Amino acid sequence: MTSFPLPNLNYDLTGEVALVTGATAGLGRRFAKTLAAAGARVAVAGRRAERLAELVDEIAADGGTALAVQLDVTDAEAISAALATVEQELGLITILVNNAGTPDAKRAHKMSVELVDTVLGTNLRGPWLLATGVGRRLIEEERAGRIVNISSMGAFYTSGSGAALYATTKGAINRMTEALAVEWASRNINVNAIAPGSFRSEMMDGMIERVGDFSDTFPRKRWGDPAQLDSTLLYLTSPASDCVTGTVIKVDDGQLPR
Template identity: 55%
Template sequence: MTYTLPNNSTDLSGQTALVTGASSGLGLRFAKVLASCGAKVALAARRVDRLEALAEEIRKDGGEAVAIKMDATDADQLIEGVAKAEAALGLVSILVNNAGIPDAQRAHKMEVELIDCVLDINVRAPFILSCE
């Protein structure tokens, strides 16, 4: 038995995606896949040189991309980043919140400062971005 999936498509033409942590790893891969499906991609991270290289690669493949310097711990940069993305590519309709902390430990062993940092990036940042 098969079931049709309404609203299921890999065609993201006309969509604008904002990908945090896009300078490497999964964020870079998410950005490439979104672009290959037709989405315009705002690439956000701290390492602008890597973002510029990725944006150029996406453009060479026929896509649209813009590099945006963004530190996920800085609320002002999050808000400015969304504004820059929308000014360059249009209304952001897809958010891939990929920025995170690679050195987090088991919760019961984390110092309060690290807990605050993890929450800042993993909870506060996507909340601010989604509100924008």
Template identity: 60%
Template sequence: MNDASAQEFPLPNASTDLSGSVALVTGASSGFGERFARVLASQGASVALCARRIDRLEALAEEINAKAGENGGGKAIAIAMDATDADALVNAVETAERELGLVDILINNAGIPDAQRAHKMEIELIDRVLGVNLRAPWILSCEVARRLLAAKKPGRIVNISSTAHYRYDGGGAALYATTKTALARMTETLSVEWAYANINVNAICPGMFVTEMTDGMFERIGDPRPMLARKRVPVPAEMDSTLLYLVGPASECVTGAVIKVDDGQSARMRM
């Protein structure tokens, strides 16, 4: 047994220092992904920014690199990546490793909504939602884990699921909800698969946040705040602490967790 005493750990054991780590963030051109990339770099990680909109990624990389070295901040590179293209996914990991070093933090953030009734969806849209929301995280997780296993290095994988995993009220996003439940279950199974190698796999289930994705939803349904328990919609910065908890060195014993972050939105319509 490990009888390590409390004296071997800082008080509190809550470090978020990511110096020397290499993170790959998908969907980094806007919303959660953009914020996650900034936060990881601010704590010293080098960050591979992945998405289709390369112009946005390059602008973000330039901004991060201008601050690199300040208070231990890390650098960034932009990688064009279509999440439906398996070769592009593998190439993104290869490029990140070649330019920055072995990827030991993966943030599977990219996702798209369906915004349609299930029986009205075209096959092309079905394939795209499944491809971006589930197939891509699976391929990336396995590619990153394969390299970590070969190098005998630990790692952290964080999957961005959704509170749609817990509840769906029939608003026209059934497939989206299905993929987010699958992503939560993938988190649990892969955490078991790689536990022996100290590769932690966890998930965050955000509720409704202000992002580019929800902007379109707000246009369709109107202002949601009156329906919410706290009469507000949180912003991506309010996810920082959860992200850093799951990727930081202090959470090495946390794997297979699925954490809901919804500002009490689950209480809506129950008051």
């Protein structure tokens, strides 16, 4: 080692309070455990209370601190209440991982209005209300924060096999990421997104059930493992990415054509 000033690659999130939505399964469950392992106090949100309780216990067993917050992200009042509860129990939320999401899994012309509302409500309106709710409190308290929106490679590429509205919402998440980043840059709130390719999760298991295992079409012939998103998440929530805001980082193992 020399005395040359290398970047701060410390992932220590001690003192930070994180909220991870969609923490009962898949990527969100992993994100919550990763942030807790890095030292953040983590509020885990989702509709399935038993799953939340299990996760809180697992994080505690690993020496971390977590709080279960039962939340349906399509419910605006419940979002306000959840944000208030987390702040009261753990402190001001300084990291939001806007992860809860749902597929449409239907051809566009066959979707009911109810399904359209569910997909828009879960994948776009909910994340918007959560980001602005967290951002509002950070601005009021003049504190810095990090928002990580979970987008998808579906924002850039669609196969035409029934994910048109999902792709639309993820494209909007990318634009929301860029727009909020500019609006809040002066407030020291960084807003970025991760666009995963195909990773193992409940959502992916559902897709495999519908269309079969297509991982052999990928150059590396494998599914992503949620753990392979850890480093990107920690990068976006730690000092190393101080100057990075309004960016969508693709993490897809080279799966999709560009």
